Amino acid sequence: MxxxxxxxxxxxxxxxxxxxxxxxxxxxxxxxxxxxxxxEISLDPWKELFLAPEFISSIILTLISGVTATFLSLMIAFSVVAAFYDSKILSIFRKSLAPILAIPHAAIAIGLLFLLSPSGWLIRLFTTFERPPNWITIQDPYTLSLIFALVVKETPYLIFVILACLPQLKTDETLKVGRSMGYNVATIWQKILLPMIYPLIRLPVFIVLAFSLTVVDLALIIGPNTPSTFAVTIFRWFKDADLNERFSASAGAVFLMLFIFVIFIIWELAYRLLYFCSKKKLTTGNRSNLSQSFFQLLGSLYFFILISVILSSIILLLWSFAKRWRFPDILPSTWSFRNIERxxxxxxxxxxxxxxxxxxxxxxxxxxxxxxxxxxxxxxxxxxxxxxxxxxxxxxxxxxxxxxxxxxxxxxxxxxxxxxxxxxxxxxxxxxxxxxxxxxxxxxxxxxxxxxxxxxxxxxxxxxxxxxxxxxxxxxxxxxxxxxxxxxxxxxxxxxxxxxxxxxxxxxxxxxxxxxxxxxxxxxxxxxxxxxxxxxxxxxxxxxxxxxxxxxxxxxxxxxxxxxxxxxxx
Missing domain, CATH: 1.10.3720.10 (MetI-like)
Structure with a gap:
């Protein structure tokens, strides 16, 4: 053959x-x-979908969490590369990418769940409460915890993609030429390199955006419950014992496909509009601006992502071998292998x-x-x-x-x-x-x-x-x-x-x-x-x-x- x-x-x-x-x-x-x-073919599933009490709220939560997480991840990834290029910090960050990318997002989400919950490790470390506070730090109705979990998982991937495409742009030569003309490094990244990088990573950005808008397991673990994101809502309709719910779920799934396609178009139009509006500013000839501080501020957020992953991994290890761990103890009072044996x-x-x-x-x-x-x-x-x-x-x-x-x-x-x-x-x-x-x-x-x-x-x-x-x-x-x-x-x-x-x-x-x-x-x-x-x-x-x-x-x-x-x- x-x-x-x-x-x-x-x-x-x-x-x-x-x-x-x-x-x-x-x-x-x-x-x-x-x-x-x-x-018989009918439009009843679509009517039931649009009349569902959680339809509008689920769509809004999906839009907020998916677009916000993708935008923040992209900005942080750009800033990390621009602010720390050719430095030991970027070398350290580069070494951290493979381990974070290797860890499944469900494992990271579970670690963050135990880290950020009202009885979690952060509350134990930095407060003196005798009982867990009545705070909504996870599964919050504003999807903040879900956005944070998505940013933690997606930012390393986008950094990896950006670093992979830099050799195609002859980055070192571009920086040398730009500095010889009096531009500082941040301005070169803002005016020359970043506009050249985005077209090369457009598809990975769309992959991240699609994942953020449709993720189920991550949203089930750390996302909002009542209402939930639209993908989780559809998932629950599919699992419902009433088979008639499958029709609404199918209509919702088709709607979600169309919704993602529309978001892709809006995202691309927004990028083109932003590029068109900033074209004049990019060609003004200014040798320096505030972009250096902006890149360093956003790039420094990756430290928090790295710390969050490390702490999440540690807390999983602690809970795995803990026999007794009462609030507000910082560490388990007794340890055991019984959990594994059982x-x-x-x-x-x-x-x-x-x-x-x-x-x-x-x-x-x-x-x-x-x-x-x-x-x-x-x-x-x-x-x-x-x-x-x-x-x-x-x-x-x-x-x-x-x-x-x-x-x-x-x-x-x-x-x-x-x-x-x-x-x-x-x-x-x-x-x-x-x-x-x-x-x-x-x-x-x-x-x-x-x-x-x-x-x-x-x-x-x-x-x-x-x-x-x-x-x-x-x-x-x-x-x-x-x-x-x-x-x-x-x-x-x-x-x-x-x-x-x-x-x-x-x-x-x-x-x-x-x-x-x-x-x-x-x-x-x-x-x-x-x-x-x-x-x-x-x-x-x-x-x-x-x-x-x-x-x-x-x-x-x-x-x-x-x-x-x-x-x-x-």
Whole structure:
């Protein structure tokens, strides 16, 4: 089977999969769901949606939290790079990005929940209350805690994206030329570099915006409850025992898709309007302004993000091994491993499910990505249909799309099986794996492979032993990123597993609002531990892989030679 045919089959499968998911949610939005006897098309679901008491308030909360969090994250990320470029501070920040990105957002949200709650660690550290105060510090009706959690998770990602695109702009040369003309560094960033950076990161910004507007697990843990954000409201309608609620939920999911699209347009129009209005100011020739102080002020906020992540991780560790921790004690009065011993069976089962799904889905995603990239290389690196489709799984709201897919799984009889969960995880890890491998794979010097094939006359063996061996660093990195994405999946696991297959993430989110702080902390800690280990291995293994492989090969050769010589002598 040729790579071109493989490429066509993969693209067709993904296209059909997405089409089924979208149609599976659009049909019930117009009261068409034969499975429950609804055979007539009607606009009643839309009327019920618009008349729902929480509709307007949920939309407002979604708009406030999603847009505000994205805007703040983008401004802080820009400011961090502009204020601390070429400094030790940025070097420290850069080292912190991978660990924060590796930790699933549910684990960070649970840590922030225990950190910011009225009985949380911050209240214990900085106040003298004998009882927890009656403050609404989490799940507040203004979505402040949700915005903070989103900023904590999204800012490192945007910093990473900005740093990745700086080499394309020849940043050092631009700064040198600007300084030689009398401009200070902050003015160069404001007038030249930042307007050049945004077009390069427009898509990642839209991904962050779509995530902020549609996130469910993070909003369930730390977001408002009455009313909740629109994605959580739709999720609760889908879960309702009354099947008629599914029609309103489907209409809401379609509305959310259209809503996101409209927000994208408004965001882009606002950017273009801002750029047009500031064009004159950018060309005034002023050599200095107040932008330096502004960048330093906003950039310094990343310190609070970093401290929040560290404290959240510490508090998860403390609660995991605490036997007794009464308010207002700063530390537990007694420690114990009983929490682990009591839940060891549950932890083993959840860890097994989590690792099996994550490893299987990422191996499949890697194989698909390599096949697609090799086919693209043979087509002279032309942009393919897959390059356009690959972003849709990230941009489509999970809460709507996945319930359409659930109908397909139920009809095919695989709902509630590992296979259905792995399929959905592949669907969501594939974009990250493919995009991580894209540039390194296409930049590979093909002459190495040509020479190897000329010497061995074994193309497939040369491909495995030469090309993939030389690309082992980006392959390990892609696997680590995909693994982290898979570990963090809540809705895909819940919907494809039909509640029968639980992972660390689904169990942690489900129990987050309960009083089981010790168990929830332990689940979140293990959930964060696995991706961190895989990221560390992805950095370490490429460095030792070749020496270790050659040493093993030499050892086996010597062992075989000695055994063979001994046999001949005797």
């Amino acid at each position: 040729s790579l071109k045919l493989v490429n066509f089959i993969i693209v067709l499968s993904i296209s059909v999969f997405m089409l089924i998911g979208i149609l599976g949610i659009i049909a019930p939005a117009f009261h068409y769901l034969p499975a429950i006897g609804a055979n 839940n060891i069976t549950l932890l083993n089962d959840l860890s097994f499910n989590t690792l099996t799904i994550a490893i299987s889905s990422n191996i499949i995603a890697l194989i698909i990505s390599l096949a697609l990239l090799e086919a693209k290389r043979q087509q002279s690196c032309k942009k393919t249909l897959f390059d356009r489709l690959i972003y849709l799984p990230i941009l489509l709201p999970q809460v709507g799309f996945l319930f359409g897919i659930q109908i397909l799984f139920i009809k095919s009889g695989i709902s509630g099986h590992f296979l259905s969960v792995i399929i959905l995880h592949v669907f969501y890890t594939l974009p990250y794996v493919y995009l991580t491998l894209h540039s390194p794979y296409l930049a590979f010097n093909q002459n190495y492979l040509v020479q190897a094939c000329a010497l061995t006359h074994k193309p497939y063996k040369s491909f495995l032993q030469i090309k993939l061996a030389m690309l082992k660093a980006p392959i390990f990195s892609a696997f680590a990123i995909g693994f982290s994405v898979s570990i963090a999946q809540y809705l895909p696991t819940l919907i494809a597993g039909n509640g029968l297959i639980n992972t660390l993430t689904t169990e942690a989110v489900t129990l987050a609002s309960s009083g089981e702080r010790k168990l929830v902390s332990l689940l979140a800690l293990i959930q964060a531990f696995f991706p961190l280990i895989v990221f560390m291995l992805a950095i370490w293994l490429p460095k030792v892989w070749t020496p270790a492989r050659l040493a093993l090969k030499h050892y086996l050769y010597m062992r075989f030679s000695d055994s063979h010589s001994y046999t001949i002598k005797n």
